[in-house]
Structure formats: C-alpha cells, structure tokens
Amino acid sequence: MRDIVLISDARVTSIPVEESGERMVDVRGRLWTDDRLADPGGAFAHLRLGLLTRLEEAQAQLPGGYRLLVVEGYRPPATQKEIFDGYSAELRTLYPEMSPTELRAAASRYVSPVEIAPHTAGAAVDLTLSTEDGTELDMGTPLNATPEQSGGACYTGAQGLSPEARHHRKLLGAALESAGLVNYPTEWWHWSYGDRYWALTTGSSAALYGPVSL
Numbered sequence: 001m002r003d004i005v006l007i008s009d010a011r012v013t014s015i016p017v018e019e020s021g022e023r024m025v026d027v028r029g030r031l032w033t034d035d036r037l038a039d040p041g042g043a044f045a046h047l048r049l050g051l052l053t054r055l056e057e058a059q060a061q062l063p064g065g066y067r068l069l070v071v072e073g074y075r076p077p078a079t080q081k082e083i084f085d086g087y088s089a090e091l092r093t094l095y096p097e098m099s100p101t102e103l104r105a106a107a108s109r110y111v112s113p114v115e116i117a118p119h120t121a122g123a124a125v126d127l128t129l130s131t132e133d134g135t136e137l138d139m140g141t142p143l144n145a146t147p148e149q150s151g152g153a154c155y156t157g158a159q160g161l162s163p164e165a166r167h168h169r170k171l172l173g174a175a176l177e178s179a180g181l182v183n184y185p186t187e188w189w190h191w192s193y194g195d196r197y198w199a200l201t202t203g204s205s206a207a208l209y210g211p212v213s214l
Contacts, residue, residue, distance in 0.1 A: 004155075004185045007197050008108035013116050015196040017210035022194075024122045024214055025049050027070055030056060032130065037072045039079075043214050046074040048122040050208070051181075051193045055125065058179040065132055066171065071143055071189070072126040074214055075119035084111045087146070094148070109186040110146050110154075118195035121209040126189045129172050139172075140165035143189045156188040 005011060024046045027033060031052070038044050047055075051073075059068050075083075088107045091098065098106065104113065111117075118124035126144065129137045140161040141150040152158055156169065169188055176183070176191050182201040184190040192198050194208035 006108045015199045016206045018206040020208045033070045044072045054179040058175040061175040069130040070127045074122045080117045081114040118192045120211045123195035123209040124192040137168045138165045
C-alpha cells in the first residue's frame with residue numbers, strides 16, 4: 001500500500017490539462033444507474049462521452065449475467081469541496097497530531113481535493129457490479145466505505161477478502177482496464193478516463209478533461 005501514488009501527490013497535480021471540449025452526456029438509458037446518491041438535477045448520471053463509450057465497451061466484456069451499476073459520475077465542485085472538508089474534519093478529530101500536509105494526503109485516500117478532483121471533470125465514475133435482476137454483488141466492502149470504516153479493505157488490492165469478493169473485483173477490473181479506464185487504488189469502485197490520474201497511470205503528457213459545469 002505504501003507504493004500507492006495519492007491523487008494529491010505533486011506528480012499528479014503537476015500534470016497539465018489540455019481540455020478536449022468533449023461534451024457531457026446522461027448515461028441513463030445506456031447503462032444501469034443507482035439513485036442512492038442522485039441529486040435533483042441528475043448531475044450524478046452525467047459523464048464525458050469518451051468515458052461513457054468506454055464503460056459501454058467494458059459492459060460488453062463482462063460475462064453474461066453481470067452488469068455495471070453506476071452510482072455516481074459528475075460531481076459539482078461545491079459538493080466535492082463539502083465532502084473533502086467534511087472528511088478532513090473527521091480525520092482531524094481522529095488524528096490531531098497530523099500536520100496540514102499530512103491531513104491533506106490522508107484525506108485524499110478517500111476524496112480528492114476539489115482542484116484536482118476527476119469527478120468535477122466528468123472523468124470519473126463510482127460503480128459496482130450487479131446481477132441481471134439488479135442484485136448487487138459482494139465486493140468486500142460497501143461502495144464509498146472509508147479506510148477507517150473498512151479497516152483498509154476498500155483498497156482495491158486489500159488482503160483478507162473473501163474469494164467471492166476478490167473474484168468480483170478482478171472481474172470488474174479486467175473489464176474496465178480492457179476499455180482503457182484506470183483505478184484509484186484506495187477505492188475499488190473509483191475508475192476514470194482522461195483525468196490527471198489517468199494521465200499519470202498511462203504515461204500521457206496531459207489530461208484530456210478539466211473541471212466542467214453541467
């Protein structure tokens with residue numbers, strides 16, 4: 001786990017954005033969505049077109065009986081900041097000895113600082129696997145479990161998972177990676193395309209998508 005590059009790392013934040021101008025699209029009707037984090041305006045169900053088409057490719061790679069279930073895509077900057085600030089406050093209470101720099105890094109294991117967040121660019125999606133009847137599959141932790149809540153089991157490569165959960169994570173990862181997405185290793189559910197973390201992971205010189213208004 002020590003080798004994981006966090007999204008707040010200078011190696012990520014220093015990557016430039018060469019905005020493609022690609023449009024945002026509503027994924028509803030093209031992929032299965034879940035409304036647990038739905039907002040009144042439907043922002044949660046929007047992604048950049050390039051990400052959506054790759055998710056459709058990933059869906060086609062899954063064995064019969066399995067479906068991608070999108071929980072959250074685009075996130076307005078104000079919402080992103082609220083989540084980051086709230087989790088930072090929780091960590092500050094738990095670990096009062098942390099410096100501001102350490103606190104920022106620790107918070108970024110679970111939620112990105114707003115200025116680097118791929119969700120605000122429509123470049124990231126939080127998703128899981130379900131059966132054809134909509135039953136969510138065992139992934140080892142609930143989606144959006146923090147490192148503290150899950151004892152670190154939210155990390156994609158966490159040890160100690162059940163064989164079933166490990167199988168499902170590998171199944172999800174194989175399909176998404178084959179379609180060109182990259183995973184944020186502290187969150188098994190978080191995958192992206194075209195953002196700065198994707199650029200770092202793939203060796204691209206620039207990100208394709210920056211913050212966007214819906």
